[in-house]
Amino acid sequence: MARRTTMMPMTGMATGGGVGGKLLAGLVFIGLIALVINDPAGAAFVAHRVASALGHVIDGISAFTMELAR
Structure with missing residues (x-):
């Protein structure tokens, strides 16, 4: 008899989302x-601050992993 292969379910992957999630994403957009x-200048300022904050988070994670490697 041939061996049956079954596909494992992919956990952690988005499977489409519901109407509520799409509605929320649309409203945010x-x-x-x-x-x-x-307010284009205000939006640019907010985008700059968000990018700067993400850069600080990445720097912190990098410093943390470098200390773990020691």
Whole structure:
């Protein structure tokens, strides 16, 4: 008899999401577009601050892993 292979379910992967998630994502997108249209300089400032904060997080994780490697 041939061996049957079964596919393992992929955990942690998005499987499409429901209507609520898509609605929330759409509202966030529309809000961001409205922010850019109404206050482009403010939106650029917020984007710069968010990017800077993410850079600090990455630097912190990098320093943490370097200390673990010692």
